[in-house]
Structure formats: C-alpha cells, structure tokens
Amino acid sequence: MRRVSKNERVKIGLTLNGRKLSGEAEPRMLLSDFVRHVLGATGTHVGCEHGVCGCCTVMLDGTAVRSCLTLAVQAEGRAVTTVESLAAGDGKLNALQQAFQKHHALQCGFCTPGILMSFTDFLQRNPNPSEAEVVDVLSGHLCRCTGYAGIVAAVLEASNATQQKQD
Amino acid sequence: MKPRPFDYVRPDTVGEAVAILAEHGDEARVLAGGQTLLAMLNLRVVEPAVLVDITRIAELDAIHEVDGKIEVGAAVTQNKLMAWPGLGQTLPLLAAALPFVGHFQTRNKGTVCGSIAHADPASELPLSLAVLEGEVMLRSRKGMRVLAAREFQQGMLTTAREGDELITAVRFPIVKGGVAFREVARRHGDFAIVGVAALAESKDSIRLGVAGMAERPAVSRIDARDAAAIRDAVEHLAWELEGYEDIHATARMRRDLLRRLGTVVAVEAKRCAA
Numbered sequence: 001m002r003r004v005s006k007n008e009r010v011k012i013g014l015t016l017n018g019r020k021l022s023g024e025a026e027p028r029m030l031l032s033d034f035v036r037h038v039l040g041a042t043g044t045h046v047g048c049e050h051g052v053c054g055c056c057t058v059m060l061d062g063t064a065v066r067s068c069l070t071l072a073v074q075a076e077g078r079a080v081t082t083v084e085s086l087a088a089g090d091g092k093l094n095a096l097q098q099a100f101q102k103h104h105a106l107q108c109g110f111c112t113p114g115i116l117m118s119f120t121d122f123l124q125r126n127p128n129p130s131e132a133e134v135v136d137v138l139s140g141h142l143c144r145c146t147g148y149a150g151i152v153a154a155v156l157e158a159s160n161a162t163q164q165k166q167d
Numbered sequence: 168m169k170p171r172p173f174d175y176v177r178p179d180t181v182g183e184a185v186a187i188l189a190e191h192g193d194e195a196r197v198l199a200g201g202q203t204l205l206a207m208l209n210l211r212v213v214e215p216a217v218l219v220d221i222t223r224i225a226e227l228d229a230i231h232e233v234d235g236k237i238e239v240g241a242a243v244t245q246n247k248l249m250a251w252p253g254l255g256q257t258l259p260l261l262a263a264a265l266p267f268v269g270h271f272q273t274r275n276k277g278t279v280c281g282s283i284a285h286a287d288p289a290s291e292l293p294l295s296l297a298v299l300e301g302e303v304m305l306r307s308r309k310g311m312r313v314l315a316a317r318e319f320q321q322g323m324l325t326t327a328r329e330g331d332e333l334i335t336a337v338r339f340p341i342v343k344g345g346v347a348f349r350e351v352a353r354r355h356g357d358f359a360i361v362g363v364a365a366l367a368e369s370k371d372s373i374r375l376g377v378a379g380m381a382e383r384p385a386v387s388r389i390d391a392r393d394a395a396a397i398r399d400a401v402e403h404l405a406w407e408l409e410g411y412e413d414i415h416a417t418a419r420m421r422r423d424l425l426r427r428l429g430t431v432v433a434v435e436a437k438r439c440a441a
Contacts, residue, residue, distance in 0.1 A: 027173060028172050030170075070205070071220075137272075140269075
C-alpha cells in the first residue's frame with residue numbers, strides 16, 4: 001500500500017516517451033503540472049483544468065486521458081506519452097502531424113497537442129474511422145480559432161494513409 | 168486552480184481500502200476514475216483530508232456474470248464496459264447509453280461505479296441502473312450490503328453510502344425485451360438536459376426511466392397498448408415530474424423535451440421488442 005502525507009514530497013518514477021524519468025511531487029500535484037514543470041516537457045498544454053477543453057490530453061499506458069484530471073502520483077510506474085513523442089528524432093513530422101499541416105488543422109496551436117494525442121490513441125484502436133466517429137472523438141476537445149473542419153479532414157487523411165500502408 | 172493538500176493512500180486490496188475508510192469515514196474520498204472528483208478537487212468544491220485511490224485494486228477491475236446479472240467492479244472504466252464483447256447481448260440498454268457518457272477521453276478513465284456513486288440526476292448510468300432495477304454492492308468492516316438502485320440513490324448527488332463503505336461493484340440484471348435510450352444535451356457528451364431510457368417488458372407495458380426532471384431518476388411502468396396510450400402516459404408523467412429550472416433549460420422546456428423524447432423512446436423500445 002502506497003501512503004503519502006499531504007505536503008510530503010516523494011519521488012515519482014515513470015516512463016515519459018520511452019525514457020525512464022523521475023521527479024518530486026506532493027500528492028495534490030496534477031500530472032499536467034508534473035510533466036510540464038518537473039519533467040520539463042512543455043508540449044502538453046493546460047487550458048481549463050477541469051477536464052472540459054482537452055488541451056492537456058496525454059496517453060497513459062496507451063490510452064488518451066486528461067492529465068489535469070490525473071494526479072502525478074497516480075502515474076507512478078506507468079508510461080506517459082505526450083506530443084513530443086510523435087515526430088521522429090530528426091524532427092520529421094509523423095503522418096498525423098503532416099496531415100494537420102496540410103489541412104490547416106491548427107492556427108494558434110494551443111489545443112493541438114491534446115487533439116493529436118486523442119487521435120493517436122483512437123486511430124490505433126480504430127484505423128479506418130467514419131467521419132461521424134472522428135467528430136465524436138473531437139467533441140472531447142475545444143478549438144477556439146481554426147474550427148473543426150480542417151481537423152476532421154486531417155484525421156481522415158491520416159487514417160487513410162495508415163490504412164494504405166498496411167495494405 | 169489546484170486542489171488543497173490531502174493525504175494520498177493507494178491500497179492494494181479491498182480489505183486495505185475498507186480499513187482506511189473505517190479509520191477516516193467522511194473525511195476520506197474514494198478516487199476511482201476521478202473524471203468528476205478531480206475536477207471538483209481542482210475547483211475546491213470538495214476538500215477531503217484523505218484520498219483513497221482504488222484504481223490499482225486488481226479484484227475490482229473485473230466484469231462477471233453472476234446469477235443472471237452482470238457485475239461490474241468499481242475499477243472498471245466506462246470504455247472497458249463499452250468494449251466488453253458480451254455487452255450487446257446481455258445489456259443492450261448499456262450499449263445504447265454508454266456512448267453518451269462524457270467523451271471518448273473521459274470514458275478511458277471514468278468508471279461505471281464512480282458515475283453511479285456521484286448520483287448526478289441527469290446522468291446516463293444511474294438512469295440505466297434504475298431502469299434495469301440493478302443493485303449496488305457496498306463493503307465495510309461490518310460486512311456487505313446490497314442496495315437496490317432506488318434505495319441507493321436518494322437525491323441530488325446524495326446516496327445511501329455510509330462514510331466507511333466502499334462500493335465494490337454494481338449489478339445490472341440481464342432482462343429480455345426491447346430497449347431504447349435517447350437524451351438531449353447542448354453538445355454530444357455534455358451533461359444531458361433530459362434523458363429517457365425504456366425497457367419493453369411486454370406488448371402492453373413499458374418501464375420508462377427519466378433523468379434530468381427530478382432529484383433522481385424516475386422509473387415508472389406505463390401502459391403501452393398503442394400510440395395514444397403511450398402519449399397519454401408520457402403527458403401525465405411530464406406533469407407529475409414537473410421538471411426544474413437551471414441555466415440550461417426552464418421546467419417548461421424540460422417537460423416538453425420529455426414529451427418528445429419519451430414518446431419516441433417508448434415506441435422504439437416496443438419496436439425493438441417485436
């Protein structure tokens with residue numbers, strides 16, 4: 001049984017984008033703040049901090065979750081994947097990111113890291129989704145400048161690209 | 168905002184979790200998916216002294232069939248139940264209602280039991296449990312209590328759970344008959360304004376459950392001989408429940424939504440049974 005008293009700072013180890021890392025946190029520290037301020041991976045953005053906007057979405061053991069509705073201590077020993085993992089080592093964007101660029105699926109880009117992580121999980125489970133399914137997953141995100149049509153087009157193209165590669 | 172400080176405890180077994188709850192009672196809060204609780208902590212609407220994280224208790228992360236009922240453990244997420252292969256065959260009402268629970272991203276972490284424990288009057292899962300006449304299993308050091316859905320959910324965000332009790336599972340009976348579910352929300356995945364679930368028990372009788380009209384889901388058996396009988400019964404129900412006013416809708420709009428949804432859902436359930 002793990003017990004941490006309030007105000008006690010404990011070492012929390014986890015895997016971030018394939019690397020084993022650790023940092024100190026109090027029980028009340030959110031995973032979003034831990035990833036950004038303690039581990040220094042600022043690609044994940046923080047918007048509303050109550051689970052509505054979707055900006056802070058990361059993958060926890062491969063499934064997309066709100067990192068503002070997860071405590072850092074809950075991610076102990078688990079694998080966290082953020083937007084920094086998507087591009088290749090040489091900076092080349094992956095298929096989903098390239099499709100976002102091509103379809104102007106971002107403008108200010110604040111909401112983009114969360115949307116990319118949601119669809120990274122979703123396309124792994126459902127590689128060839130319908131437009132309605134894409135819209136349904138996108139309903140868990142708010143974008144206040146570009147609008148959603150470009151995002152839907154980008155996800156559909158990325159899914160088709162993945163599909164053709166598998167064929 | 169950020170939560171106020173709290174002690175964090177992550178038990179490995181139900182026995183350990185129950186012992187912590189016996190020690191701290193109402194000062195403690197059980198953390199399962201946290202998709203409502205973490206938001207409430209961040210907004211400082213709740214300020215527990217101790218948070219008991221049950222997400223790593225392996226025995227709670229299971230779905231079983233027991234005595235003609237599907238038992239869903241307290242750590243089972245909404246998406247896990249949605250992807251469970253037996254769902255469409257055994258619990259078609261849940262298969263219809265789960266896609267309306269939050270969003271894909273929140274269902275990945277939000278639990279079935281957590282939603283029922285939270286007891287939001289407009290919520291889909293408490294409504295489904297009430298219509299199917301399911302049960303809530305509560306464990307404490309004193310033993311196990313099994314409460315019917317209507318005994319468990321007492322009012323707005325209020326349940327019969329005692330401070331030292333842990334909800335270990337809920338049980339949804341496998342029932343024969345047509346089902347249907349619909350709701351109206353501002354945006355898909357948002358909190359419903361009014362939700363309606365129906366189970367056609369026979370040619371002439373439908374169990375109709377309504378969420379978002381009163382302090383808790385209202386379930387009644389309505390005469391469903393023909394379209395006119397259904398329309399009369401839903402009209403009667405709208406006036407009986409009255410509805411209430413909040414920022415999303417007036418009581419009058421709620422009654423009107425119930426008239427429209429109620430009739431359509433009852434007819435759908437009947438057609439699905441045939």
